[in-house]
Amino acid sequence: MKVMPKQIVIDPVTRIEGHGRITIQLGDDGVVQDAHFHVTQLRGFEKFCEGRPFEEMPSLMARICGICPVSHLIAAAKACDALLAVRIPPTAIQLRRIINMAQIVQSHALSFFHLSSPDLLLGMDFDPVQRNIFGVLQRYPDLARDGIRLRRFGQQIIEWLGGKRIHPSWVVPGGVNEPLTEQRRNQILATIPEALEIIVRTLDWFRTAMGIFQEEIATFANFPTLYMGLVNEDGEPDYYDGRLRVVDSAGNVINDGIEAAEYHDYIGEYVEPHSFLKSPFYIPLGYPEGIYRVGPLARLNVADRLNEPKAYEEWSAFRELGRRAVQSSFYYHYARLIEILFCIERLRTRLSRPDILNKHVRAYAEPNSFEGVGMSEAPRGMLLHHYKIDEQGLVTWANLIIATGHNNLAMNRGVLQAAKHFVKGNKIEEPMLNRVEAVIRCYDPCLSCSTHAIGKMPLHVQLVSADGGILDEIKRG
Amino acid sequence: MTAILVIGYGNPLRGDDGAGWEAIRRLRVLYTGCTPDAPEFITCQQLTPEIAELASRASLLIFIDASCAGAPGTIKIKRVEPAEPSSDNPFTHHVSPAGVLELARLLYGRAPAAWIASIAAESMEIGERLTGQVKKRLDTLVARVSHLIDAHIFEDSA
Numbered sequence: 001m002k003v004m005p006k007q008i009v010i011d012p013v014t015r016i017e018g019h020g021r022i023t024i025q026l027g028d029d030g031v032v033q034d035a036h037f038h039v040t041q042l043r044g045f046e047k048f049c050e051g052r053p054f055e056e057m058p059s060l061m062a063r064i065c066g067i068c069p070v071s072h073l074i075a076a077a078k079a080c081d082a083l084l085a086v087r088i089p090p091t092a093i094q095l096r097r098i099i100n101m102a103q104i105v106q107s108h109a110l111s112f113f114h115l116s117s118p119d120l121l122l123g124m125d126f127d128p129v130q131r132n133i134f135g136v137l138q139r140y141p142d143l144a145r146d147g148i149r150l151r152r153f154g155q156q157i158i159e160w161l162g163g164k165r166i167h168p169s170w171v172v173p174g175g176v177n178e179p180l181t182e183q184r185r186n187q188i189l190a191t192i193p194e195a196l197e198i199i200v201r202t203l204d205w206f207r208t209a210m211g212i213f214q215e216e217i218a219t220f221a222n223f224p225t226l227y228m229g230l231v232n233e234d235g236e237p238d239y240y241d242g243r244l245r246v247v248d249s250a251g252n253v254i255n256d257g258i259e260a261a262e263y264h265d266y267i268g269e270y271v272e273p274h275s276f277l278k279s280p281f282y283i284p285l286g287y288p289e290g291i292y293r294v295g296p297l298a299r300l301n302v303a304d305r306l307n308e309p310k311a312y313e314e315w316s317a318f319r320e321l322g323r324r325a326v327q328s329s330f331y332y333h334y335a336r337l338i339e340i341l342f343c344i345e346r347l348r349t350r351l352s353r354p355d356i357l358n359k360h361v362r363a364y365a366e367p368n369s370f371e372g373v374g375m376s377e378a379p380r381g382m383l384l385h386h387y388k389i390d391e392q393g394l395v396t397w398a399n400l401i402i403a404t405g406h407n408n409l410a411m412n413r414g415v416l417q418a419a420k421h422f423v424k425g426n427k428i429e430e431p432m433l434n435r436v437e438a439v440i441r442c443y444d445p446c447l448s449c450s451t452h453a454i455g456k457m458p459l460h461v462q463l464v465s466a467d468g469g470i471l472d473e474i475k476r477g
Numbered sequence: 478m479t480a481i482l483v484i485g486y487g488n489p490l491r492g493d494d495g496a497g498w499e500a501i502r503r504l505r506v507l508y509t510g511c512t513p514d515a516p517e518f519i520t521c522q523q524l525t526p527e528i529a530e531l532a533s534r535a536s537l538l539i540f541i542d543a544s545c546a547g548a549p550g551t552i553k554i555k556r557v558e559p560a561e562p563s564s565d566n567p568f569t570h571h572v573s574p575a576g577v578l579e580l581a582r583l584l585y586g587r588a589p590a591a592w593i594a595s596i597a598a599e600s601m602e603i604g605e606r607l608t609g610q611v612k613k614r615l616d617t618l619v620a621r622v623s624h625l626i627d628a629h630i631f632e633d634s635a
Binding site: 114133134137138141144145148149151152155 | 529561583584
């Protein structure tokens, strides 16, 4: 007898950036057979930038995202630096590093406090009507205030440096367009102590809170994969530059020192029919065995050390969570907090150096190369911009591999693992579906960037048999 | 304490959606040199939870926005009170005027008196220009907002 499949659809996935859908395939016995995370939107940036002057690319590419425009600005500017084939002034590099770290802080704060804290503070089983940021601020106003202050800290630095919080145009090919003034430097430094207090307080709470999420830790994409991230010469995570390192699930470095221009020798892009989001994989291991993860969890897994005192202490505790690499994607939340701490400490270090006020912050040149690749770390992971131009400096081809894409395979496999553990039988329970969604939230995927999906969007789930019969149905919102 | 806070919001790259930004530009000119009672003027693409802290320190808050309702150029000024987001629209990183006030009340203990001044848009297509009716009526909007500000300053000093 043929087994008739059944399907659960979670559409849309909530508290993520953009539009996605999850489908869960059940067998006749109600046991989960397969699951997929589908990205259902198409942006097309790679196509419509063709024909534009290359100097426009940073501004155009920043429009990819309303949350992490600085990351696209930086990767685009670095690709343009490569087209100019110039060495940009050291102070400009430091300033770019500062604005990128400020963005990582604000984006991570958004992910942790606004999008994920409802699950973490109120619980996965909490009434879905109240399980949103509003429910959090009613019950935990101190933590909500901390989240707002921390995000504002990062946004304020971006605004002070870039002129505005969203889509600043301060980072340009060849450097940045204005040096940092002493007054601004001092303003930023003055905000650091409070930001540090907040993140230390949050980490103290979260370390304890993790104890009640053991089942989620065990089942939220807790499997071996590769990890990929940029590191500097000292083995620290490098959010702006550095070389690409790949480690395996045992924590062994299997590739190190990959240059931006070599990425296509190591990263392939597979297209699955169920999603507009490509599935990158590590070419030497093939598809899908070359599954890897990027972002906070990966960066802390590939690093040898963090040379900032409080962050080092916290990172050491994090590394104790796994005998080798830390595998559970639930720990993305923890890694995000550690990265906030590291970035704040590092901002203080960088801003305290006198050469940060140097006036020479931009190099000028005409294009000297027809092809350029920019690689940097965005909040969600490694970001690649690759452009080709013609003799007039017009873009003829562009390829972007964004952080969320790198994690696509791992997100799909993670959804399957959580669905197999939590989804049972022909009766749909909201908390079990929330857990399947929460796996995706661990990665903080940014699907649309400019379309903002929010707290508790309407959720309509149907359990449908192959002949179209509705076995069960729930709605919320 | 910021006595008066005026926030113009919308997307200045989407035609009339930038009306709030243009209104703020004109108001800044109008209140140049007005001290010590000068309002604080802010522009942003969308209202975010971070604004709640600033709002809590204001005694008067005026939101200026483009609206999709009504004939192009129609101006509406109405009071806005703190309110939770509706169940199908809870905020994360953007929030309604009523939500800003509710956040201010819940997190910082007070919400200011607040108004929303809106002007009905004709087009929100891509572009940096306001359309005819909105452009024509914007001075009226600015005058009415200015009246609210001046009345508040007068009330405070009386």
